Amino acid sequence: MGSQLDLRTVLKDGTEVPIEISLSPVETEGGTMVCAAIRDIRDHQKAVVAVREAQSKAESALAAKSRFLATASHDLRQPLQSLAMLTEALLLKIEDPELADLVERQSVSLENMRSLLNSLLDISKLDAGAVNVEIEDVDLLKIIEDVCLGYQAEAEVKGLKLLVEVQNRVVRSDRNLLQQILQNLIGNAIRYTKKGNINVISNIVGDDIQIEVQDTGVGIPEDQLPHIFDEFYQIGRNPQEGSVGLGLGLAIACRIAEKLNSRIEVQSKVGKGSTFSFKLPLNHILLPKKQMPKIESPAPLRESKAVFLVDDDPAVLKSTRFRLSLQNGLEIFTASSPKEADELLDQIAPRKPDIILTDYHLGTEKNGVDIIQDIRKRTGSSIPAILLSGDTAIDVEELKRDDINVIFKPNHGSELVDAILRILAS
Template identity: 40%
Template sequence: MIGARARSHRLALAVIGASLAAAVLALLFAVQRQHQHAIEAEQARLATAAQVVEEHMQGVILAVDNLLRQVIEDIQRTSDGQPDDTPHSRRILAEAGRLLPGVGVLFLIDARGYTAASSVKEPLPKTDLADRQYFKDLAFGHEGLHIGRAIQGRVLPANYFTAARALRSGDGGFRGVIVAGIDIAFAERFYNSLDLGPEGIVGVYRTDGTGVVRHPFDERFLSASVPTDVGGMFAAGRLGTLFHASPVDGVERLIAYREIPGLPLYVVVGKTAADILAIWRRETWSMAALAGMFLAVIALLTVVMLRGFRREERIQEALASSNERMNLTLRMVPVTLAELDRELRYTWLVNPLTRIPAEQFLGKTQRDLIGPGGRELDKARREVLRTGKPRRLETALRFADGVIRHVDAIVEPRKNDKGNVVGLRSALIDVTERVHERQELIEAKAAADKASQAKSRFMAAASHDLRQPLQALRLYLEVLAGQLAGRLQTSAIDHAREAMVSVERLLGALLDMSRLEAGLIKPEIREVPMADLVAPVIMDCEAQAAEKGLKLRWRACRRPVSTDPVLFQRILRNLVVNAIRYTRQGGILVGCRRRGRMAHIEVWDTGVGIPADQLPLIFDEFYRTPDAEGACNGGLGLGLSIVQRTAQLLDHALEVRSRPGCGTVFSVALPLVDADALVPSGPVSA
């Protein structure tokens, strides 16, 4: 037995070692293949991009060369061939410059090296360009087109490279130079379309290593040159790819270079190694993660296998004690577990709900032991025997001693190998306390609802009864005002009237709140033109806004909506009055917007705004938002609470958004009766 286990251990370790070695080798091979594939794919793509740039650059240079030839021919045909600053020369250059938008400037240089004429509208000051390399080369016998390196212009403040030809007399004498200064950024949009990554480059170099074009442009490019070894590679072959650190910014890139046929130029297209290998790195990390997971699984399997051998020796010893512990656990858990035969006789039972010992249940039915008090449970058990489907129910068991136990009963069929139901398994969980607690909660809620309704009825009655003495007090104040003529008496009467109005408003708000809480308000939903809803509210609030010097405007809509007009006007009036109260200057706008099948009535103000931390509180009862100076700006703190409850009663969505110091917008959504486009009829002032 021990030798067999040792051989099993060795075999398991050998399998694990072979699996690990195979996984590591496969990972390394896949990583290397992916790396090589990424480089090769990018080499091919860069070579294609270099060919595209080569063809584009060749076309540009040939077009410029043809233009220079034409200018030379025109000058020699229509004048004595001298590069002079004449209207005729300037016209020739200007017309030629318009033919190629990429050409920055065309200018003539005389035999001494001074600028004679240009394609720009304004005459340029004479500039000495005798030290320019293109002038020296052409003056000392260079024939044909001369492509110059990138330079910073003297004639115009720009960075460009030059394409130049010599002006010669009939006997070959040197008379000057015609130069095209081509803006280095002339093909920037074209180069951006190549998608070379954030640090990719496009360059054009002369065969001597000096730069002609670089995208993106870098000031260091004007003085940089291609290293000798790289220049040698350019000269050794017409095209190719290599990794190379740029002499301009020092960034290493994979570059594809390509000679422009017929021109002493090379095109270079480069992309950084980081951009090229970004996808490869992500895939490598993914493979590494998978390999790590695989190794973790192998390690886990190893641990499991080694422990399994040790555990096997203890299984038999544990079985006996396990059965004993299971029986003890079942006795300690407050759940009655039982097995019954098809006659509903108990064959096994743990933790009976009564004081009757479990042994006395065996061979007997529940009816034999507790009488008819478990009729519903017996019915469920017979249903499971008939259908073979488990059941769960909550029921009450009445025992012979009068005790009632509420149980959560689970009944499952017990089947043989052929699938036939041969008995039942049952679990009874005593939930008597939970049922009592649930009943107490129901009774407590009913009492709370009753108290709330009583409070609402009291508030409604009190508010209504208080209106009568207040009306009488108002009449007495009017009579008293007619009898008193002094300034002090009149002022006192006015203050009393204001106090009376505040009390009436408070009672009105309390009455509205109590009616809403008591559910006494029943909305009458009907189709209403929107203008009929908004116009009366605007007219009622116009005077209040005018007293504060505010403009109250509204933008009418023609579509009808579905709402209770009385309740909605109460919402809108509260919102407009609230906006007037918290607005010192500017105005209030009431408008409507369509969103789908809903019309949103919005109230905009230019008031103090509401801080973000107070937005959740503004709909609370008796909450008043302080104004910009920290003082509560009038009001009772009930208006917005009434607005919210009324909107909920009408099932109208209510929204608010605000910016402190800028103003607030309240929005109420009403369903459109006709879902066609809302057609604003224009702004209408109240």
């Protein structure tokens, strides 16, 4: 009774088939008897096998898609990285105003391409289930400040004020996914706001904290509100504008919020602006108040600094070297493999690199992190380092603990130069 056994029986024609027998005790006047129900389970077993095979194929397809996305994320960003570096270097070298205008237009197109590529890869990763969620204690204000600092220049170009009024609290969330939600919401607010402010505020709601991104933009018609989180849906798209996007930012933010067991809500009035909000669970730890840091231009270098640059892509290596060499005070040394990096260290000895700049994927068993650790070990010095990567799945926080800065590809040459100067200054 109650045992699960693998049972078979033989039919009259001699065929052996799998069966299932259910036994139940029945009390009668003559005593206890057993009622037996015997079922032929051939069709059931075939269905089980079919489901398992389908599940196995689906898992294989998902794994293949994840591998493709990881490769595409890196390989598609490499040529864009090279183009971005060369374009910015050209802008610095060209003196003819007409040619400078043409190259500036090319630069804008490249920036649009970068934004579109990132959006497509993000939505593909979400579709493929290739996004892992790691819940931890997160300093909410620090995350919001970092995101806003990244958008301050863009806001200032449009004459917008980017204001933060957020409690300094700890939330339970995934650090990288939370940052991505904020980037999409703030970037969307700046895109659809021509004048006024972008406010990021927070309110305590029970055991949660509600984060709001408010803008004074064009607003959303009521009949379009149900569709704004759909993929490729854009409100009042003007093809004549330089940057129109794909209409994926809100769709990505919405899906990420769902992975964090949250939900993005929106309130909007045409001509007045919009407010996007979502909630996160609080860890009831109070942090000291702090002010949002101001962006200050890095100080010029007083003496020559050696930049140790490693990248296995010849085009990216050459274009990055060319762009960095235009910055006064930087002397660039390049290598295209771990072996060349070792040889280069011997060549420049006893001089040590002042900063290491390396790609993450180098087409060898060793990656960029290994290169940084090897150089630090060989020189006996904790040399500051920047890891360049097209792979957005790397653990940025863990690398920060190893004193390794991360900049994702493709990036602006000026962004890279500023990061180098800030690190050297500190």
